[in-house]
Amino acid sequence: MNLNKKDNLRTLHTPSPVGEGRGEAFSRRNFIRTVGIVGVAGLSGIETVFAASKKGKNSSGKGLQLRFIPYELQLRHTFTIASNSRKTTPDVLTCIEFEGMTGYGEASMPPYLGESIETASKFLSSLNLGQFKDPFQMEDILRYADSVMPGNCAAKAAVDIALHDLVGKIMGQPWYKIWGFDPDDAPNTSFTIGIDNPEVVKQKVTEAAPYKMLKVKLGQKTDREMIETIRSVTNVPICVDVNQGWTDKQMALDMIHWLKEKGVVFVEQPMPKTAIDDMAWLTENSPLPTMGDESVQRLPDVIKAKGVYSGINIKLMKCTGMREAHEMLVLAKSLDLKVMIGCMTETSCAVSAAAQLSPKADWADLDGNLLISNDPYSGMKIVDGKVTLIDQPGIGIGSMQKIF
Numbered sequence: 309m310n311l312n313k314k315d316n317l318r319t320l321h322t323p324s325p326v327g328e329g330r331g332e333a334f335s336r337r338n339f340i341r342t343v344g345i346v347g348v349a350g351l352s353g354i355e356t357v358f359a360a361s362k363k364g365k366n367s368s369g370k371g372l373q374l375r376f377i378p379y380e381l382q383l384r385h386t387f388t389i390a391s392n393s394r395k396t397t398p399d400v401l402t403c404i405e406f407e408g409m410t411g412y413g414e415a416s417m418p419p420y421l422g423e424s425i426e427t428a429s430k431f432l433s434s435l436n437l438g439q440f441k442d443p444f445q446m447e448d449i450l451r452y453a454d455s456v457m458p459g460n461c462a463a464k465a466a467v468d469i470a471l472h473d474l475v476g477k478i479m480g481q482p483w484y485k486i487w488g489f490d491p492d493d494a495p496n497t498s499f500t501i502g503i504d505n506p507e508v509v510k511q512k513v514t515e516a517a518p519y520k521m522l523k524v525k526l527g528q529k530t531d532r533e534m535i536e537t538i539r540s541v542t543n544v545p546i547c548v549d550v551n552q553g554w555t556d557k558q559m560a561l562d563m564i565h566w567l568k569e570k571g572v573v574f575v576e577q578p579m580p581k582t583a584i585d586d587m588a589w590l591t592e593n594s595p596l597p598t599m600g601d602e603s604v605q606r607l608p609d610v611i612k613a614k615g616v617y618s619g620i621n622i623k624l625m626k627c628t629g630m631r632e633a634h635e636m637l638v639l640a641k642s643l644d645l646k647v648m649i650g651c652m653t654e655t656s657c658a659v660s661a662a663a664q665l666s667p668k669a670d671w672a673d674l675d676g677n678l679l680i681s682n683d684p685y686s687g688m689k690i691v692d693g694k695v696t697l698i699d700q701p702g703i704g705i706g707s708m709q710k711i712f
């Protein structure tokens with residue numbers, strides 16, 4: 309797999325020393341000048357790119373070394389949800405090096421969430437991880453990264469994932485083992501079917517034959533048609549994601565009763581995240597579990613979800629990464645909330661990181677790598693529809709050498 313060879317933004321970056329560049333207005337021009345443009349000739353892949361970036365290594369040579377490159381994910385199908393439609397997803401790949409070992413991370417940034425290559429580059433450029441000489445001080449390192457700027461959750465996740473991968477590799481263990489999870493407990497994953505016309509939906513469902521559950525995007529006038537179309541070609545269980553698309557609670561309840569008859573298992577984010585009272589009423593009366601996604605971003609949101617939803621959808625790109633996702637999982641379980649582990653469209657890097665948590669999830673929606681056509685990593689596999697964790701250290705992604 310090659311990096312996007314058309315993209316002259318095949319860029320490399322070594323973070324600035326402390327203070328450098330802070331407070332400067334960040335423009336695209338500034339970004340390109342700062343990180344440089346690397347010619348395509350002679351580059352064969354990520355390993356080469358990261359290797360080349362060592363030229364700019366921090367002179368201390370002892371602390372953590374963070375690098376990143378922009379990378380545009382190409383989607384296999386135009387992806388349509390209740391609020392928008394797109395063919396690509398902006399992404400930034402990261403790595404953290406320490407004493408000859410490398411951990412890999414990623415920030416996937418669907419535009420509607422407000423992050424971009426520019427914002428992630430600005431955030432990552434502002435970090436000085438070189439001040440940390442011990443990668444095991446994850447609490448301090450990640451608390452520092454979280455404190456540098458508000459927001460930037462996906463960019464923070466890119467640091468968090470790379471650090472977890474690095475530390476897992478140093479320990480020689482995958483994170484599901486470090487956390488004490490049994491990989492046999494990992495659930496089936498759903499495969500997402502975006503909103504589309506009936507013929508395309510049937511094609512997507514046919515492609516999804518290996519999966520034991522389908523996740524169907526609803527929230528438009530064609531909701532019943534979408535479900536009927538899918539039911540005309542398969543009887544596998546369905547979960548639906550409305551992406552805040554229903555605004556009337558009685559209509560939502562009627563739809564959920566109808567969906568239950570159609571073999572739907574749960575309903576994700578049926579109403580706007582601000583409709584808290586209506587959502588609590590809906591959950592109380594719903595014959596199916598309701599799951600909060602857009603409503604539940606970070607740890608404090610888990611407590612707010614109790615009594616409003618039946619459960620929560622944890623995504624690394626929303627919650628700043630594996631550390632906080634693990635805290636959210638533990639807290640949600642203690643509150644008797646259902647948990648699903650979800651993802652954005654992203655590479656096998658972030659999907660494999662999220663999969664480390666999946667043995668303790670009720671449901672998994674870890675198909676983001678399967679929805680793109682230019683995944684530069686290998687990692688967690690779906691075998692017979694089930695999340696299948698690999699007994700490899702860190703987040704369990706394959707060696708870069710195997711990719712190229």
Ligand SMILES: [Mg+2]
Binds near residue numbers: 576601621
């Ligand atoms: Mg969702």
